[in-house]
Amino acid sequence: MQTNTYNTMAEALRQALREEMKRDERVILLGEDIGKFGGAYSITKGLLDEFGENRVLDTPISEIAIIGAALGSAISGLRPVVEIQYCDFLTCCMDQIVNQAAKTHLMFGGQMNVPMVIRAPLGVSGSRAAQHSQSLESWFAHIPGLKVVVPSNPYDAKGLLKSAIRDNNPVMFFEHKLLYGSKAPGDVGIQKKSEQSSVMESATDEDYTISLGKASIKKEGSDLTIIATMIMVHRCMDIANEFEKKGINIEIIDPRTIVPLDKNAILNSVKKTGRVLIVTEEYPRCNFASELVAIIVDEAFDYLDAPVKRINIMDTPIPFAPVCEKFVLPNKKRIVNAIEQLLQ
Amino acid sequence: MQTNTYNTMAEALRQALREEMKRDERVILLGEDIGKFGGAYSITKGLLDEFGENRVLDTPISEIAIIGAALGSAISGLRPVVEIQYCDFLTCCMDQIVNQAAKTHLMFGGQMNVPMVIRAPLGVSGSRAAQHSQSLESWFAHIPGLKVVVPSNPYDAKGLLKSAIRDNNPVMFFEHKLLYGSKAPGDVGIQKKSEQSSVMESATDEDYTISLGKASIKKEGSDLTIIATMIMVHRCMDIANEFEKKGINIEIIDPRTIVPLDKNAILNSVKKTGRVLIVTEEYPRCNFASELVAIIVDEAFDYLDAPVKRINIMDTPIPFAPVCEKFVLPNKKRIVNAIEQLLQ
Amino acid sequence: METVNIELLKQLYAVMFKIRKFEEELYSLFLTGQMFGTIHQCDGQEAIASGVCANLKKEDYIISTHRGHGHCIAKGISLNKLAAELFGKSTGCCKGMGGSMHIADISVGIMGTTAIVGAGLPITVGLGLSIKTRKTSQVAVCFFGEGASNEGAFHESLNMASIWKLPVIFICENNLYGFSTPVSKVMNIKDVAQRAKSYGMDEIVVDGNDVVAVYDTVKKYIDFVRSGKGPVLIECKTYRHKGHSRFEPANYRTIEEVEEWKKKDPVKCFKNILKENYHQKEEDIKVLEENINAEIKSAIEYAKNSPGPVAEESLKYAYAN
Amino acid sequence: METVNIELLKQLYAVMFKIRKFEEELYSLFLTGQMFGTIHQCDGQEAIASGVCANLKKEDYIISTHRGHGHCIAKGISLNKLAAELFGKSTGCCKGMGGSMHIADISVGIMGTTAIVGAGLPITVGLGLSIKTRKTSQVAVCFFGEGASNEGAFHESLNMASIWKLPVIFICENNLYGFSTPVSKVMNIKDVAQRAKSYGMDEIVVDGNDVVAVYDTVKKYIDFVRSGKGPVLIECKTYRHKGHSRFEPANYRTIEEVEEWKKKDPVKCFKNILKENYHQKEEDIKVLEENINAEIKSAIEYAKNSPGPVAEESLKYAYAN
């Protein structure tokens, strides 16, 4: 048997979809331009040809109906996977996700499962401006009944997406545009070499899954813990490698899923290092980073040698001009500053 | 001049609307059933008669268009105040609020202000079940460009609503159903006597405003700080009064607005007491409570004598059966337990 | 109804009567403080539930709204399970987790009632998609009010169902009001049904207080729908007798209007028809009614005497395994 | 056009030409890596922007979409401000904060372009409400694509505008595709305009590649709208020459289809008409074109040489004072 490797997250995600669609004929795909065109980021390219029109459905630009279609089919025997073209457009269908899908299992006393996945690209990707650059994962993490996945590399992405598809709950699966590593025919997913870092592990053909709720320690260290998600894992890795040369050992934890959350992995690391920095590309208030602070303070207070710090997007809608966009992001300068402060 | 007092939050809110509509003819009201009927909770009762159909608009059940109507009129000379019947229905119009209204000022380089207020009742109010009981304020606090108000009593509600209406930004104004203290013709806002507490200060006729971003210390104390919002202010007050008898002095801070946030008031209290409990009726993850923990840890770490604790709704959609509903709420038992733990 | 089927007619009546009596019973339970939460009652609209569901098989799906008791009864939910749910008991169809606005019983095809106006339509589209994909011969029926037809969800759902030719029947219960708001104030057209044209569908309006008319109309289209030729939208004109919810007095309606419609009471009128046109004897109908009354009484007793969930139980439903 | 107004015709042409050339210039700037972000171009659709906006006064409002450069040019934005915005400069109409998808210039009534499909319609309803409330004689125009007409926002907006008789003109640019998706795949009717009936409005379709037809159609209805008789929906059939965005090759369209539509190129065709039917001389048109070319060149230069915002500046726009 030939083994392939999938070096980009786009390929890995596509392979995960393909494997699960082969494995389980109840898996169907829904989304705008996902058929022949293969989706705005080419993730579903080729799947229409392989699985046919009954399994890969191009939809109208009707996000409410798309999620409803997924929910209705999920409670009646299918396992739909939806692509919403940008996470920002999830704002158009929040009721279906939050009031309907997330609550179905409870409201109806456990009669129905809701095995559906909503995939959506997120993040800043080069002057896409205020409505195409957001990272809204914490909104969904806020809502009981939803699971939330935030992969950082091809290997994880494949294993996590397969788990998400096999999960019996609605799962929000976010993909950072800059991590796709694929050139899309339309908008281009840019991948900067310097941000690939050693974490950019390739996916394989193997039928592996990664449990939702298992963090990954991307780098071991004893001086400081950085908890980061998605592209920030890579950015922090580069920085940690630089600090390594100066003799400072930073541990990097990628939670991989926000809900469920691998508290143990996080707390163990905190107990070891006593110093914590959290880096995510979310907006700065009421976010996953704050949730992590609250958990760490609650459960590992006595181990802390310094205040837990957060770095997020600054308090503003995301501006267009590149210099401003870069400024508001968790950039290298801000991260290095925070590390140095924490190590004082 | 005769002075009236407004003893319920419903009356206080109505009076705030009335005063601002008299003061500024650009203020208009939009919402479902808010005209003749006076709104699901009777807040706008009488205002149609007083101000006419051009100022008080009954809308179709079209939340997207309602918010759009407010936004479009806000950028072209009016100051709309919208009522969304339950905060849960905000899920139907998130794009207009979050991608449009919140970002207009930035996206267009400051050319337009967006002076609009969105009022919405929230909270558990007696077996309204999963889709009519949520408290979603932290979603909006997450979004740069929005302000978020969470009043706990008639006096504050009036002053804050007047400020919100005069503000040049989109303001989310949340009202806890159990605090209205008014019998509505349809669903009834129940007010339990025991939860009125001394904080239930009446509003007056005076043309006072309360600045957004000023917390209120509802009770002074030196042993422990409780930060609570809306109905939880009252619940905690009752409990604090009981502890007082045992010689334990609890300080209660009501932030009144989440964005902007009065950090100083909070940090000063924390520095005084060294022990903090946060009680809100939100869902338990990525919420305002976690934001407060993160801020306190970041800026007052050295003053903390114990881990900061949070009490929120439990990790579940809100169940219908009264015994379950009560169980998942931040109830007295949970709050007292946490206080005792913190004081150990 | 081409050939008269007396058994069917009696069945149509029995279902209407059951809904009416159940709603009346609930109302008095509420009045006397024996229930909690809120309810939205459907007295006056029973002919739609009865006429539509008489065309459905057990495995067919329905989705309903906040005003859903009638649809669930017509689709065959056990009154015990329904009443127990309304009382928040463990024996309820949803284990007491859902309550009046969130009824489901998948064993009889009730796939849920949702209290967000318009939100049921997209979900029904999904049921239709699932039927089409799984190639069964089911249909999925969505009940909703005329107020819901102003929601974006209505538009997106009818369009999607239409382009994919999904086996969905959209039943619009136009009771002339959405909460306090008369339809004439929020729509510039006479019939919601006219909106079907926007999706390449037929314009179908029926007297929603005439159970036979409703039955016949659905019957006329259901094979079309079942066979994958596409969805239909059927608007049923009707009126609710009570207020919007609980004790809401509905003062926004004139007494004359209410009286006018009460003359068209679907249950009373059809009882007369049964007697006059179809020669059913008062005493036979009485027996049928009495049986239903007994069933309702016993269901309420069952509900009252059932155990409630324990507090911690709620936590086990947040996520499925 | 009843009586021929040569100056107007030339103006209609000049605006179309300006849009075309501006878009072409941008394309080559993108090709050569001199710009960033993304753009959605409107080559092929210029007649709509030109024909609609020629009916508007400076104080009238427009709202547009991701594909909005043409509308803004036609409404009278200074090319300097527009180009500078696209380059993310401080001299841009939005100080470099918005970029291609978020253009506004309130000094000429451009109240914003939004990149969320369908989101402009509700906002335009609000502009209409404001006009009605403030009792001015403005109109508010909303441009959007046929793809947007499948969004819930479309439905809610047309309904609300209609019941309140707001002075809004909804211009649907039906360019046959929403991104890669042909309209026939996502709509079961021939014309988006048919949907107007759902709101008690007229069905109006016009050849969107014929600038005079567009001009005349809007002219015919604008007084109706201005005088508070209600909104209109005008569907303009057209075609985009380029891909959906940036370098997207639009392989989902056949070469034949593209060629067929290029024959109907609104700019070229109207130039011929100007020459043949209205006897304008090639050299006169050239002068006009040359002036426009110079204006564009100078705008691009202006943009390139303008100062950018400083990094910290973005923070000052999050909230208004």
Ligand SMILES: Cc1ncc(C[n+]2csc(CCOP(=O)(O)OP(=O)(O)O)c2C)c(N)n1
């Ligand atoms: C999205 C949303 N908006 C508003 C409400 C509040 N609400 C509940 S029922 C109702 C009226 C619904 O009218 P209609 O659809 O005609 O149904 P009816 O109650 O007449 O059966 C309203 C406004 C809601 N539940 N959901």
Ligand SMILES: Cc1ncc(C[n+]2csc(CCOP(=O)(O)OP(=O)(O)O)c2C)c(N)n1
């Ligand atoms: C709510 C939403 N869904 C999807 C998209 C992605 N998207 C951007 S433009 C577009 C196609 C729009 O088609 P149409 O409305 O016909 O306008 P056109 O691009 O043809 O001018 C899509 C799907 C979006 N921006 N917003």
Ligand SMILES: [Mg+2]
């Ligand atoms: Mg109704």
Ligand SMILES: [Mg+2]
């Ligand atoms: Mg289009």
